[in-house]
Amino acid sequence: xxxxxxxxxxxxxxxxxxxxxxxxxxxxxxxxxxxxxxxxxxxxxxxxxxxxxxxxxxxxxxxxxxxxxxxxxxxxxxxxxxxxxxxxxxxxxxxxxxxxxxxxxxxxxxxxxxxxxxxxxxxxxxxxxxxxxxxxxxxxxxxxxxxxxxxxxxxxxxxxxxxxxxxxxxxxxxxxxxxxxxxxxxxxxxxxxxxxxxxxxxxxxxxxxxxxxxxxxxxxxxxxxxxxxxxxxxxxxxxxxxxxxxxxxxxxxxxxxxxxxxxxxxxxxxxxxxxxxxxxxxxxxxxxxxxxxxxxxxxxxxxxxxxxxxxxxxxxxxxxxxxxxxxxxxxxxxxxxxxxxxxxxxxxxxxxxxxxxxxxxxxxxxxxxxxxxxxxxxxxxxxxxxxxxxxxxxxxxxxxxxxxxxxxxxxxxxxxxxxxxxxxxx
Amino acid sequence: xxxxxxxxxxxxxxxxxxxxxxxxxxxxxxxxxxxxxxxxxxxxxxxxxxxxxxxxxxxxxxxxxxxxxxxxxxxxxxxxxxxxxxxxxxxxxxxxxxxxxxxxxxxxxxxxxxxxxxxxxxxxxxxxxxxxxxxxxxxxxxxxxxxxxxxxxxxxxxxxxxxxxxxxxxxxxxxxxxxxxxxxxxxxxxxxxxxxxxxxxxxxxxxxxxxxxxxxxxxxxxxxxxxxxxxxxxxxxxxxxxxxxxxxxxxxxxxxxxxxxxxxxxxxxxxxxxxxxxxxxxxxxxxxxxxxxxxxxxxxxxxxxxxxxxxxxxxxx
Numbered sequence: 001x002x003x004x005x006x007x008x009x010x011x012x013x014x015x016x017x018x019x020x021x022x023x024x025x026x027x028x029x030x031x032x033x034x035x036x037x038x039x040x041x042x043x044x045x046x047x048x049x050x051x052x053x054x055x056x057x058x059x060x061x062x063x064x065x066x067x068x069x070x071x072x073x074x075x076x077x078x079x080x081x082x083x084x085x086x087x088x089x090x091x092x093x094x095x096x097x098x099x100x101x102x103x104x105x106x107x108x109x110x111x112x113x114x115x116x117x118x119x120x121x122x123x124x125x126x127x128x129x130x131x132x133x134x135x136x137x138x139x140x141x142x143x144x145x146x147x148x149x150x151x152x153x154x155x156x157x158x159x160x161x162x163x164x165x166x167x168x169x170x171x172x173x174x175x176x177x178x179x180x181x182x183x184x185x186x187x188x189x190x191x192x193x194x195x196x197x198x199x200x201x202x203x204x205x206x207x208x209x210x211x212x213x214x215x216x217x218x219x220x221x222x223x224x225x226x227x228x229x230x231x232x233x234x235x236x237x238x239x240x241x242x243x244x245x246x247x248x249x250x251x252x253x254x255x256x257x258x259x260x261x262x263x264x265x266x267x268x269x270x271x272x273x274x275x276x277x278x279x280x281x282x283x284x285x286x287x288x289x290x291x292x293x294x295x296x297x298x299x300x301x302x303x304x305x306x307x308x309x310x311x312x313x314x315x316x317x318x319x320x321x322x323x324x325x326x327x328x329x330x331x332x333x334x335x336x337x338x339x340x341x342x343x344x345x346x347x348x349x350x351x352x353x354x355x356x357x358x359x360x361x362x363x364x365x366x367x368x369x370x371x372x373x374x375x376x377x378x379x380x381x382x383x384x385x386x387x388x389x390x391x392x393x394x395x396x397x398x399x400x401x402x403x404x405x406x407x408x409x410x411x412x413x414x415x416x417x418x419x420x421x422x423x424x425x426x
Numbered sequence: 427x428x429x430x431x432x433x434x435x436x437x438x439x440x441x442x443x444x445x446x447x448x449x450x451x452x453x454x455x456x457x458x459x460x461x462x463x464x465x466x467x468x469x470x471x472x473x474x475x476x477x478x479x480x481x482x483x484x485x486x487x488x489x490x491x492x493x494x495x496x497x498x499x500x501x502x503x504x505x506x507x508x509x510x511x512x513x514x515x516x517x518x519x520x521x522x523x524x525x526x527x528x529x530x531x532x533x534x535x536x537x538x539x540x541x542x543x544x545x546x547x548x549x550x551x552x553x554x555x556x557x558x559x560x561x562x563x564x565x566x567x568x569x570x571x572x573x574x575x576x577x578x579x580x581x582x583x584x585x586x587x588x589x590x591x592x593x594x595x596x597x598x599x600x601x602x603x604x605x606x607x608x609x610x611x612x613x614x615x616x617x618x619x620x621x622x623x624x625x626x627x628x629x630x631x632x633x634x635x636x637x638x639x640x641x642x643x644x645x646x647x648x649x650x651x652x653x654x655x656x657x658x659x660x661x662x663x664x665x666x667x668x669x670x671x672x673x674x675x676x677x678x679x680x681x682x683x684x685x686x687x688x689x690x691x692x693x694x695x696x697x698x699x700x701x702x703x704x705x706x707x708x709x710x711x712x713x714x715x716x717x718x719x720x721x722x723x724x725x726x727x728x729x730x731x732x733x734x735x736x737x738x739x740x741x742x743x
Contacts, residue, residue: 178579180597181596181603182599276598296668297668305586308588
């Protein structure tokens with residue numbers, strides 16, 4: 001069993017080259033069909049994301065496995081690009097290194113942002129596409145199914161995925177969740193209809209928010225966004241009354257100066273009494289005057305505050321990296337060990353069958369001869385047992401050696417020698 | 427039943443819980459939440475066995491100040507266990523176990539105190555009085571821990587603390603709802619306690635010590651709880667702010683004074699013993715000395731300990 005991987009990733013390849021080599025979903029299907037035609041005996045999975053284009057291939061025999069240059073050319077030719085222009089940036093891995101790389105990629109340890117959750121679904125999608133195109137068979141099934149298991153282990157046993165690293169996700173999962181136990185009974189106000197606000201609303205919706213109000217200078221845009229989130233759109237003139245009612249305010253306008261002064265805020269909050277409010281001011285320049293944060297029971301977070309949390313979380317994820325890598329390394333060892341056992345299992349079974357057949361033939365021949373000499377039942381039993389012992393004793397040393405070297409690189413050579421010496425064919 | 431279980435058994439568990447919580451600042455322990463739940467559970471089990479033994483020995487669970495305090499600590503540690511199970515990653519034990527330990531410490535201080543009046547014709551009212559005040563006390567102590575947690579959490583959020591992961595606390599809204607619960611339960615407990623106390627005094631006949639320091643302070647405690655409850659009810663349904671947290675802490679300060687007065691005075695104890703000159707007593711006095719010697723109005727407490735020793739506090743009004 002042999003695996004290899006060639007590809008271009010964010011580590012060594014600039015965006016311009018990655019863009020040229022990227023595959024759309026339809027192109028992946030076409031490329032796999034072409035691969036099947038060109039290398040019919042090899043298996044393949046093509047993974048193409050914005051950060052990497054990688055072709056994984058596998059074959060039972062090393063002679064069948066396409067060489068890295070062949071694979072590289074195959075990909076560049078598909079896009080009509082000169083292979084020599086991108087050869088320098090090409091990463092090529094084989095055997096254990098290729099498997100480790102696959103596990104690292106699926107566990108998001110090789111991503112540009114360590115711990116990002118999207119990569120696993122991209123790996124799964126690439127594998128499913130290969131299954132559809134019939135370019136993935138037993139070897140790829142084993143490797144990619146295990147890659148999913150490894151990714152889950154890393155996610156469950158480390159904190160690498162737990163810490164959010166985008167401003168909207170941190171705003172909801174860390175900051176807002178520190179204030180509110182639940183969101184379904186909270187009045188949420190989104191001021192402005194910017195991208196950041198929309199993304200924050202997505203997270204709030206996922207967290208259970210129901211009462212959402214959207215206010216924007218352009219009412220049409222507010223209504224459009226409100227429709228998207230089953231929210232209520234309000235005209236800009238109602239800003240003060242909306243602020244007065246809100247438990248959580250997310251502000252993302254593109255205003256050039258603050259839309260809410262301290263006096264204005266104090267006046268509208270006084271209408272509602274002394275209840276606390278969380279303000280996530282994600283706008284630059286800020287929508288809420290900084291001095292509003294000094295008011296009692298007002299918790300004001302700016303985009304800088306949230307970015308600091310994101311940065312700390314990125315560092316924390318990186319600190320989890322060695323722990324995650326250990327899991328990957330252990331899984332690679334286990335996977336390769338199991339693969340070796342699977343391969344040697346077939347050979348050993350055939351060797352035993354071959355030995356059993358020879359033993360049986362010789363035994364029958366001998367017993368037929370001895371029948372003329374009045375062979376009693378007890379003697380026949382003894383002879384059969386002696387033949388069994390002989391076969392077992394002859395096979396024991398090679399089997400034992402194979403077992404002892406299961407985790408070494410010699411194992412494949414030894415297995416091959418065994419096949420040749422005993423003329424075992426697949 | 428497991429007669430070898432002593433105060434030190436559960437005390438040790440609670441101390442370990444506190445130390446494990448405090449160690450969050452120093453190092454990480456995988457599965458700390460589960461360990462805490464386990465230790466709290468073990469402590470609570472030992473605590474329950476101890477109380478069961480006490481009950482079997484004296485046929486009542488609140489026959490003296492010692493049992494009263496141990497029972498209060500049991501209620502708080504049960505609350506601590508439930509909250510820790512609900513929020514395994516939060517440092518709830520760091521705030522609640524000191525209160526539990528404080529009550530156990532107080533229990534040890536008053537272990538040799540006289541039992542409450544054994545001969546009484548108003549057992550039911552007496553029971554209501556004791557249980558209500560115990561519930562009120564437990565919720566005041568609970569409110570103290572929750573109030574402090576609220577203030578710490580609020581301070582950290584307000585100042586965007588960078589070390590939020592070291593000392594994790596439940597969401598502000600949860601702390602607020604717990605604070606509300608403690609305020610309401612305290613007020614109800616104290617209301618029942620005072621009402622039953624009045625009925626007890628009326629039924630008993632004879633002179634009523636309405637100006638006894640502990641009684642006056644219990645009334646003051648009830649008034650402050652009622653005020654806090656009204657304030658809380660008048661605020662909005664969502665996060666109500668820090669006011670109620672401060673009120674919970676103020677309630678505890680009142681309670682500490684009341685407990686001190688009750689423990690050192692003869693409240694609830696055998697009336698015959700009250701006449702003894704060596705018995706410690708607390709006297710609440712309010713005097714307008716201006717009429718007699720030209721001094722301003724003065725209010726204060728004087729705790730008369732055994733012999734001629736006295737502890738006093740006075741405020742000029």
